Amino acid sequence: MIKILFVCHGNICRSPMAEFVMKQKVAERGLAAQFEIASAATSREEIGNPVYPPARRMLNDHGISCSGKTARQITRADYHYYDYIIAMDRNNLRNLQHIIGQDVDNKISLLMDYTDTPRDVADPWYTGNFQATWEDVQNGCDGLLLAILS
Secondary structure: OEEEEEEEOOOOOHHHHHHHHHHHHHHHOOOHHHEEEEEEEOOOOOOOOEOOHHHHHHHHHOOOOOOOOEOOEOOHHHHHHOOEEEEOOHHHHHHHHHHHOOOOOOOEEEHHHHOOOOOOOOOHHHHOOHHHHHHHHHHHHHHHHHHHHO
8 A cells, every 4th residue: 555645834725736637637547546645735724624625626527536634634654654744835845854753765746846847836826726736636646646656
C-alpha cells in the first residue's frame, strides 16, 4: 500500500483538490486498491469545514466528487504513517517543519517538484483562479504518479 498525504494551509482548496484528483488517476489505472490518499492542513483555521465551494465546483465540473471531506490538521503521527507528504507551497513546508520536525525519512516534497516547472501550486484563495490551481494539480499529480510507479 502506497500512502500519500497532500498538505496545504487550510485543507479546503488545494490539498483536497490534489487528494481527489490523485484518487481519480489511480482509479483510472486500476490501482486504487494499492493506494491510500488523503489530505490535511498545516493550520487549525478550517478544521471540520467542507471543501471550499469553488474548489468543490471545479472537481464536480470534472466528474470528481469530494463529498464528505472535511478539513483536518496534520499530526506528527501522520509523518510515520504516510510514505509521501506532498506540500502545495513553500509556506506549507515551513509549517510542516514546526509540526513534524526534521524530515529524517525524506518523505516531504512539493507537488510541483514532480513537474517540469517546479514552483508553488497556484493558491486560489488569494487569486480566485481555480482553473490555474486545477492545471497545477493535474500536472503535479501526473508527475508524482509517474515518479511513484517508475
